[in-house]
C-alpha cells in the first residue's frame with residue numbers, strides 16, 4: 001500500500017519551532033513503531049505571503065486535498081495587518097477550511113490535572129473539566145454573501161456581512177456533535193441566539209428535528225449564546241458537547257480554552273464530509289495562535305502541536321495506540337514537573353521548546 | 365416646573381417583585397429629600413402578551429418617549445417560547461431600544477469588595493474589577509435586513525440575518541465610549557472581528573479615525589472578539605472601557621458580568637442621542653433576566669434594580685447625591701452581612717427580597 005501522506009504547514013510565528021518537535025516524534029514513530037509517513041512541508045500565511053505574495057497557493061490546496069491529513073501550525077503576523085482581506089495570513093486557514101469543506105471544528109477544552117492551578121478559575125470549578133466544542137467552520141457569517149464595505153452618497157460608509165445557515169449545513173455538524181456525545185457524556189448543548197436571529201431559530205429547529213429522528217438516545221439541551229458565555233464561567237462542568245455556528249463557536253471555544261488556563265496545551269481537529277471512498281479531509285492544529293511576541297525565542301510550548309498530531313493519529317490514521325502513547329508521555333512529562341514559560345508555576349522546572357519536545361520523546 | 369416623569373416597566377418573572385423595592389425608595393426620596401417623581405406603571409413582555417396580546421403596545425412606546433427616563437425590570441417567560449419572533453416577550457426590550465433609538469448600552473462590570481469570593485475567578489484576578497462595556501444596541505445583526513427563514517426548492521430551509529454598520533452608527537457609540545473613558549481610566553478597547561468581517565473592518569477604521577480626530581488624549585487599543593473573550597477570563601483588570609457591536613456586546617457583557625460573580629448586583633443604562641432640547645432618552649435595567657425559576661418566591665435580589673435606579677438618578681436626573689446615597693446604602697448593607705440567596709456565602713445572613721429592600725432603605 002501507498003505511504004500515508006501528511007501535509008505539514010508550520011505557518012507563522014511560533015508555528016515552525018513547535019512543528020519541529022512534532023517532526024522528531026514522527027521520525028521516532030517510523031523507526032520504533034513502523035509508522036511510515038510521507039511528510040511534505042509547505043509555506044502558508046505570512047510566510048507564504050513573503051515568499052509567494054499570497055497566503056495560500058493553489059498548489060498547497062491541491063496537496064492538502066491529496067494528503068491523508070493536514071498538520072497545521074498557526075498563521076498571523078502583525079506585519080501584514082495593512083493588506084487586504086483576501087491577502088491576510090488568516091486567509092490561509094479560512095481558505096483551507098473552505099476548499100477542503102472542513103465543516104466541523106472539534107475543540108476539546110480539557111484541564112490537565114497537574115495544571116489545574118494555571119486556570120483563572122477556582123480549582124474546584126475546573127478540576128476534571130472536559131468539554132468538546134463542535135464549531136461549524138465553513139458557513140455562517142464568515143462566508144455569507146453579500147459582504148463588503150460600500151460608500152454611500154454622502155461619503156459615509158456601510159459595512160455588511162451576512163449570516164446564512166441551511167438545513168443541511170446545520171444537520172451535518174449537529175450529527176458530528178451527536179456522534180461524539182455518544183462516545184462521551186451523551187449530552188449535546190446546542191447554542192444560538194434564536195431569540196433575535198432567524199438563522200439561530202432555524203439552527204434550533206433543525207437540531208431538534210435531527211435529534212428526534214436519529215439521536216433521541218442522546219440528551220439535547222439548548223442555550224442562548226450570551227447565557228452560554230456566562231455558564232462557561234459560572235459552572236463549566238455542566239457541559240459535555242457544545243455545538244454551535246462559526247461566529248459563536250469562535251468566541252465560545254476560545255473562552256472555553258482559556259478556562260483551562262493552558263492554551264498552549266490544547267489541540268483541535270477540523271473534519272470534512274466522509275467521501276464515497278471512505279476518506280475524510282481533516283486538518284489538525286493547536287488552538288493557540290502564532291504568538292509573534294515570543295516567536296523565535298525557543299520558549300514556546302510545543303505540547304498543543306504535539307497533541308494535535310496525536311489527534312491526527314487517532315482520527316485520521318486510526319492509530320489509537322500511538323495517539324495514546326503520545327498523550328501518556330505528555331501527561332508524564334507534566335507530572336515530572338517540566339513546564340514551558342506559559343504554564344510555569346512555583347516549584348516546577350522551566351524548560352524551552354526543544355527540551356520539552358525531547359522530554360516527551362524520552363517518555364515515549 | 366413640571367414633575368419629572370418616570371415610566372416604570374416591571375415586566376416578567378422577578379421583575380415586579382424587585383421593582384416594588386425601588387418604588388419604596390422613590391417614595392422615601394420624595395418625603396425625605398424633596399425628589400418629586402411622577403411614576404407611571406405599564407405592562408411589557410409576557411405580562412403585556414397575556415393582557416393585550418402583544419409584548420409592547422404603541423401606547424407604552426408613546427409614554428416612554430414622553431417620560432424623562434424609563435426604569436425597566438426584565439422580560440422573558442418560557443410560556444411564550446412558541447410564539448413568533450415579533451411577539452416574544454423579548455420584542456419589548458428590542459422594540460423600546462429601536463423606537464427610542466437607545467443606541468448605547470452602558471454595562472458596568474464591577475466587583476463589590478464584600479462579594480469578591482462570589483466570583484468563579486480567583487480573588488486576586490477580580491478584586492477591584494471595574495470595567496465599563498459600551499455595547500451598540502440599535503444596529504448590527506439584531507436589526508439588519510434582509511432577514512428571515514426561506515424554504516428552498518428541495519424543501520430544505522435557509523436562515524438569514526444581516527450585520528450592517530454605518531460610519532455614523534459606529535461613530536456615535538464610540539463617542540460615548542471615549543467620553544466615558546475620560547471620566548475613568550482613559551482607555552478604550554474597541555472589539556470586532558476585522559480579520560473575517562468587513563463590518564468589523566469598517567468598525568475599526570471608523571473608531572481609529574474618530575480617535576485621531578477628537579479623542580487622541582484617550583488611549584485606544586483594538587482587540588479581536590475571540591481574543592477579548594479570552595482576555596476577560598485571563599486578566600479582566602487590563603480593561604477600562606470596551607466598545608463593541610450589538611452581538612459581540614451581548615456575549616461579552618454577559619461574560620464580563622459573570623466574572624463579578626454577582627449578576628444580581630449589576631445595573632445598566634441604555635442611552636439615546638442627545639436631542640435639540642437637550643433631552644436624551646434613557647432606559648435603565650438590571651442586567652439579570654426575569655429568572656422565571658425563582659419568580660414569586662420573594663427570594664430575588666433587588667439590588668441590581670435598585671442600582672439601576674441610582675444610575676437613572678445620576679445620568680438622567682443629575683441627582684448625583686441621591687445616587688451616591690443609594691450606592692453607599694447598598695454597600696453598607698453588604699458590609700453588614702445581609703445576602704439574598706444568589707450571593708449567599710458562609711457566615712452571612714440570608715434575607716429575602718423585601719428584607720433586602722428594607723435594609724437599603726434603613727441605611728439611607
Ligand SMILES: CC(C)[C@H](C(=O)O)[C@@H](O)C(=O)O
Nearest residue numbers: 076090093094250559560590
Ligand atoms: C485566524 C482566524 C481567522 C480564526 C477564526 O476566526 O476562525 C481563528 O480565530 C480560529 O478560531 O481558528
Ligand SMILES: CC(C)[C@H](C(=O)O)[C@@H](O)C(=O)O
Nearest residue numbers: 195196226440454457458614
Ligand atoms: C432579551 C434579549 C433580546 C437581549 C439581547 O440579546 O440583547 C438580552 O440578552 C440583553 O442583553 O439585553
